[in-house]
Amino acid sequence: QTYFTLPHGLVAAMSDPPKPTQLYSKLSAEQQAEFGKVVIEKLRTLIGGYGEISVLAEYIAVMLQSSRPPEQIQTELEAFLQDQSQPFTDWLCKQLGKHTGEESGPPPDAKGEALLLRAVQDARQG
Structure with missing residues (x-):
């Protein structure tokens, strides 16, 4: 978690967004198997049948x-994968986002910032 000190000495905590690779554990066993097939197809395009x-x-x-x-x-x-390891890892993280549905909607920080702003406004009024 990330902590902020707000005016009037208030301390707010904002959860750090999950690492893309942490999304894998949110997939069901069936979804993990399906994701594995997608990964195998991508690997096949990168390294062929070797x-x-x-x-x-x-x-x-x-x-x-x-x-x-x-x-x-x-x-x-x-x-x-040699020089393909970076693009593959980027692709892998994006695919995880798609498979878990975490890709859609505002970035995680946007919700946290909105809550933080509201907390600051409430503190000023109170």
Whole structure:
């Protein structure tokens, strides 16, 4: 959480938005399986039929399950995807947002800022 000191000595807390990779745990087992298929197809376009794509996809799923940050996933994938690890990790995070529905609506900060503004206004009036 992020804490702010407001006028009149009030302290407000705002939850940090979840890391994109933390969204994976919100998927049901069926959704995770479907997401795995999407990941396998993407990997196939990047590395063709070389290597065990399903094993790499499982490795990615394990990293997502443990909520590893995107930067760490990208680093881990460099051995397999070389210069494609960054674009793949970006794609992966966007796909997670689509599959969990977190992509739609205002960014998480917008709601927090609105609440913060209201708290400040209430404090000034009170």
